[in-house]
Amino acid sequence: MATAIQVNDLWKEYRLGVIGHGTLSHDLQAWWARIRGKQDPNTTIGRPVWDKKTSKVEGDRFWALNDINLTLAAGDVLGIIGKNGSGKSTLLKILSRVAAPTRGIVHIKGRMASLLEVGTGFHPELTGRENIFLNATILGMSKREVRDKLDEIIDFSGVEAFIDTPVKRYSSGMYVRLAFAVAAHLDSEILVVDEVLAVGDAEFQKRCLGKMESISHDGRTILFVSHNLTAVKSLCNKGIVLSEGSLTYAGAAEDAVEFYTGAGMAEQTEWRWDKKEERPGNDFIALTAVSLKPWQGETIDIDSGLVFECSFTNELVNLNLDVAAYFLTRENFLLFEAEMVLHTRRDSQRGEYTVRCVVPPHFLNSGHYNINLLFRESQWHIMLRLDDLISFAVGVSAAAQNCDFRPAPGVLSPKLEWSYRVTKKEESLP
Amino acid sequence: MKSDSTENMNPQTWDIVIKPRTGWFDINFAELWRYRDLILLFVKRDFVSIYKQTILGPLWYILQPLFTTIVFTIIFGKVAKIPTDSLPPFLFYLAGNVMWGYFAATITATSGTFNTNAALFGKVYFPRLTVPIAVVLLNFFQFGIQFLLFLGFFVYFSWQGVAMHMTVWILALPVMLLQMALFSLGVGILVSSLTTKYKDLRFVMTFIVQLWMYATPVVYPLSQVPEWIRPYYVLNPMVALVEEFRLAFMGTSTLQWSYVGISWLVTVLVLASGIILFSRIEKTFMDTV
Numbered sequence: 001m002a003t004a005i006q007v008n009d010l011w012k013e014y015r016l017g018v019i020g021h022g023t024l025s026h027d028l029q030a031w032w033a034r035i036r037g038k039q040d041p042n043t044t045i046g047r048p049v050w051d052k053k054t055s056k057v058e059g060d061r062f063w064a065l066n067d068i069n070l071t072l073a074a075g076d077v078l079g080i081i082g083k084n085g086s087g088k089s090t091l092l093k094i095l096s097r098v099a100a101p102t103r104g105i106v107h108i109k110g111r112m113a114s115l116l117e118v119g120t121g122f123h124p125e126l127t128g129r130e131n132i133f134l135n136a137t138i139l140g141m142s143k144r145e146v147r148d149k150l151d152e153i154i155d156f157s158g159v160e161a162f163i164d165t166p167v168k169r170y171s172s173g174m175y176v177r178l179a180f181a182v183a184a185h186l187d188s189e190i191l192v193v194d195e196v197l198a199v200g201d202a203e204f205q206k207r208c209l210g211k212m213e214s215i216s217h218d219g220r221t222i223l224f225v226s227h228n229l230t231a232v233k234s235l236c237n238k239g240i241v242l243s244e245g246s247l248t249y250a251g252a253a254e255d256a257v258e259f260y261t262g263a264g265m266a267e268q269t270e271w272r273w274d275k276k277e278e279r280p281g282n283d284f285i286a287l288t289a290v291s292l293k294p295w296q297g298e299t300i301d302i303d304s305g306l307v308f309e310c311s312f313t314n315e316l317v318n319l320n321l322d323v324a325a326y327f328l329t330r331e332n333f334l335l336f337e338a339e340m341v342l343h344t345r346r347d348s349q350r351g352e353y354t355v356r357c358v359v360p361p362h363f364l365n366s367g368h369y370n371i372n373l374l375f376r377e378s379q380w381h382i383m384l385r386l387d388d389l390i391s392f393a394v395g396v397s398a399a400a401q402n403c404d405f406r407p408a409p410g411v412l413s414p415k416l417e418w419s420y421r422v423t424k425k426e427e428s429l430p
Numbered sequence: 431m432k433s434d435s436t437e438n439m440n441p442q443t444w445d446i447v448i449k450p451r452t453g454w455f456d457i458n459f460a461e462l463w464r465y466r467d468l469i470l471l472f473v474k475r476d477f478v479s480i481y482k483q484t485i486l487g488p489l490w491y492i493l494q495p496l497f498t499t500i501v502f503t504i505i506f507g508k509v510a511k512i513p514t515d516s517l518p519p520f521l522f523y524l525a526g527n528v529m530w531g532y533f534a535a536t537i538t539a540t541s542g543t544f545n546t547n548a549a550l551f552g553k554v555y556f557p558r559l560t561v562p563i564a565v566v567l568l569n570f571f572q573f574g575i576q577f578l579l580f581l582g583f584f585v586y587f588s589w590q591g592v593a594m595h596m597t598v599w600i601l602a603l604p605v606m607l608l609q610m611a612l613f614s615l616g617v618g619i620l621v622s623s624l625t626t627k628y629k630d631l632r633f634v635m636t637f638i639v640q641l642w643m644y645a646t647p648v649v650y651p652l653s654q655v656p657e658w659i660r661p662y663y664v665l666n667p668m669v670a671l672v673e674e675f676r677l678a679f680m681g682t683s684t685l686q687w688s689y690v691g692i693s694w695l696v697t698v699l700v701l702a703s704g705i706i707l708f709s710r711i712e713k714t715f716m717d718t719v
Contacts, residue, residue: 014717093716096554098555099717100713100717102450103450106447108445123479126475134472138554139556142467166482
């Protein structure tokens with residue numbers, strides 16, 4: 001088999017905080033200081049950096065990708081799995097040439113198109129037809145190639161009737177369908193797909209997955225990033241698992257999924273800060289440990305519920321201390337506030353506290369969520385606020401996985417009482 | 431491309447090689463050429479989005495130089511009484527405004543390339559130079575409209591019997607426009623690359639454009655510039671361009687061949703350094719926003 005993609009010793013470093021100096025005057029100051037043999041006056045000294053990937057942070061830089069090696073044959077469909085922040089997106093960004101690597105080299109045979117987001121470059125004023133041309137050329141097709149495929153694309157999108165209407169008049173569903181239709185008909189040998197399937201209605205998602213399967217049967221190479229493990233299993237033949245920027249597993253897709261779930265990497269979210277100076281917080285309150293675990297069972301899914309636990313040291317005495325956890329969707333929509341009042345009689349003490357909060361099963365739907373944590377006084381004055389403290393994923397329930405990997409829409413997944421009865425039999429109808 | 435070599439492929443036949451930030455002269459013009467359709471579609475996109483929504487539409491492009499020229503005629507012509515090489519002041523200023531208008535509009539628009547397209551650049555790869563090149567082409571619509579306006583007044587003034595004559599320089603008009611486009615592109619991408627690092631440059635840009643106009647013979651002729659300052663003055667390629675334009679249509683200018691040569695030299699230098707810096711920035715840009 002011919003090699004389609006070869007990745008050698010790929011490293012990617014990101015610098016935290018300010019990059020460059022931003023203003024000319026700072027650069028001039030730095031340059032002047034260098035000339036006089038002094039230190040740059042604008043360097044941050046010992047700025048405490050708190051990052052979830054504490055192990056990876058060296059000073060103000062961290063490695064988003066550590067020494068990735070990978071070879072893909074033409075026709076392979078690779079599933080890339082890993083937690084949020086494990087380097088999946090970084091890898092895709094480098095492969096699709098949006099970001100440059102720090103070290104290493106990637107060789108690619110064939111043309112490559114990436115779908116980090118559908119509808120890239122769509123312009124609201126242009127008609128559907130014009131946007132097909134624009135979008136497809138942005139993704140690397142020539143005008144002639146688009147013209148040849150135009151009918152097919154319009155047909156696939158199912159918006160023939162509105163194809164000469166500006167897309168600003170489209171519903172979001174139509175918009176996405178048109179965008180995916182373009183993407184699905186790209187003539188490139190390699191396709192990079194990042195969770196585009198999270199959009200669109202169920203029927204359209206099925207068509208997209210079907211289309212992806214048929215693309216892979218054409219012998220084209222696909223790189224597919226998804227949190228939908230079942231989709232990865234059914235679509236991909238190869239799989240890799242990324243963890244903290246390193247390649248921890250490479251093999252068949254099913255084995256990779258197995259490894260990922262077996263190692264508990266998908267579910268466990270736990271952090272401890274033993275050293276005082278590393279603890280997120282301030283002089284009053286500092287976290288020592290945070291964890292998020294399934295309440296029942298092994299993995300966090302709709303059936304399991306989850307337990308959020310947080311330990312912190314408190315220096316605030318004789319106050320009415322309370323803790324509030326904000327649960328947000330990935331789009332930063334606040335779902336609810338969960339609040340625990342610790343003291344009501346101005347009797348908070350110095351010491352370590354541990355708070356625990358259970359989110360029952362059949363409450364959060366499958367998806368990605370964030371937790372912001374707030375420590376307050378009298379439910380009013382904010383003493384400490386930690387945004388995006390934890391991000392976690394809730395999986396589809398085991399029962400649902402067996403029949404269909406399509407997640408139900410919505411952010412909540414309550415188990416409601418349903419019943420039915422036949423109120424009129426057909427033969428009795430006039 | 432995909433036809434021939436899938437079976438017997440040797441390692442030399444890679445289509446894309448992704449490396450860390452590479453040398454200074456790593457510019458892929460072949461790729462840019464492959465994306466020529468995209469440039470035209472960008473032009474079309476911007477054209478449509480400008481004209482679909484505004485009521486005045488192209489009329490705006492006529493009013494703008496017209497009012498500026500009227501104001502110039504009053505202030506610099508009537509009040510300050512700056513000589514205009516014995517040409518009708520109105521036509522003199524209009525000629526300057528038409529040329530300068532293109533340059534100013536183009537460098538202002540292209541200097542924001544990275545900032546205004548950050549969302550798109552973060553999603554998908556395509557040669558980033560397509561965006562400023564599209565702006566350079568698009569602005570020729572504006573130029574065309576304003577040029578017609580100039581021609582209208584030119585015919586009117588000729589008919590009124592004003593003494594002026596077209597010269598053979600008029601044949602060089604396409605070359606002038608090409609140089610103007612190249613120079614605007616060069617300045618635009620140079621500034622857009624620098625603004626990714628020095629954000630304050632974006633705010634001083636309008637100021638620079640304004641000052642630059644006074645360093646260009648828009649409101650005064652080249653003949654009014656003191657002799658001793660001219661060797662430095664003509665380093666600004668817009669000097670020769672504006673004067674060439676007036677020479678072509680109205681036949682009076684103190685332009686010299688050496689000025690034209692210098693102007694081309696500077697244009698090429700600016701464009702080359704712009705392209706080099708731009709292609710260097712485009713690789714690391716996404717890490718810095």
